[in-house]
Amino acid sequence: VSFEVEGLVVGGVDYGDADRVVRLLTEEGRLSAFAHGAKKSRRRFAGALDPFTSIRATLAPSKKQDGMATMTSAVVIDARLPIRSDLKKIALASYVVELGAKVAPEGQATDGVYHLVLSVLDAFARDEASATIAARRAFELALIDALGYRPDLDRCHACQEVAETPHLDLVHGGVLCAEHRGRAKEIGPKTMAWMRAVLARRGAFEPLGGLDAASADRAARALTGAAGEFFANLIGRPLKSAALLEDVLA
Numbered sequence: 062v063s064f065e066v067e068g069l070v071v072g073g074v075d076y077g078d079a080d081r082v083v084r085l086l087t088e089e090g091r092l093s094a095f096a097h098g099a100k101k102s103r104r105r106f107a108g109a110l111d112p113f114t115s116i117r118a119t120l121a122p123s124k125k126q127d128g129m130a131t132m133t134s135a136v137v138i139d140a141r142l143p144i145r146s147d148l149k150k151i152a153l154a155s156y157v158v159e160l161g162a163k164v165a166p167e168g169q170a171t172d173g174v175y176h177l178v179l180s181v182l183d184a185f186a187r188d189e190a191s192a193t194i195a196a197r198r199a200f201e202l203a204l205i206d207a208l209g210y211r212p213d214l215d216r217c218h219a220c221q222e223v224a225e226t227p228h229l230d231l232v233h234g235g236v237l238c239a240e241h242r243g244r245a246k247e248i249g250p251k252t253m254a255w256m257r258a259v260l261a262r263r264g265a266f267e268p269l270g271g272l273d274a275a276s277a278d279r280a281a282r283a284l285t286g287a288a289g290e291f292f293a294n295l296i297g298r299p300l301k302s303a304a305l306l307e308d309v310l311a
């Protein structure tokens with residue numbers, strides 16, 4: 062019995078001359094489906110398998126247990142075309158979907174991650190946000206929150222005292238005081254305020270955090286080490302999309 066699913070195209074690989082395996086992120090988790098004739102049948106899949114596109118797909122379950130479902134048809138809900146005319150947005154959107162799909166737990170509800178990824182792509186497509194350092198770090202912070210690792214920005218996680226000079230350690234859940242800082246970097250008040258504003262939006266994407274674009278970028282740059290360490294710890298090797306992102310968003 063075939064069923065319908067709504068999801069975001071997060072990638073795919075060609076299979077043979079005509080077919081494609083499509084990867085989707087949905088509210089219920091990650092999903093791969095086999096699209097027969099995807100490279101030839103423009104009618105059946107017109108534009109529906111392109112990255113950053115939200116689709117409604119009809120899937121037929123595999124006859125084998127644990128086999129891959131077959132996508133029999135798909136319609137575009139939102140193609141988010143404006144992203145594709147801006148190289149920085151392409152680079153950051155590619156990173157957002159790759160990282161979101163990578164960290165979304167397999168076979169489990171991933172609605173927090175899914176809706177966060179959609180809100181970033183929608184903000185880019187509607188020109189409500191630019192692809193900036195602040196946008197990258199705001200997405201990462203909101204993602205850390207969505208995954209259940211919301212950082213405590215007030216108390217040192219080693220001694221539980223209020224950290225007067227906070228040092229950021231996202232791997233261990235927040236800030237460290239001067240005494241327990243270890244290798245963590247001190248974070249200034251502007252960055253702390255920006256992080257609080259970003260996290261206050263709970264799951265919604267808010268890259269500026271009440272600042273102008275240049276100030277938000279300056280504030281967000283201070284997160285480079287701590288955010289890099291968090292995701293290196295979580296996913297291991299670097300993402301394919303990270304190299305292009307580092308090139309265009311230095």
Ligand SMILES: [Zn+2]
Binds near residue numbers: 217222241
């Ligand atoms: Zn401490």
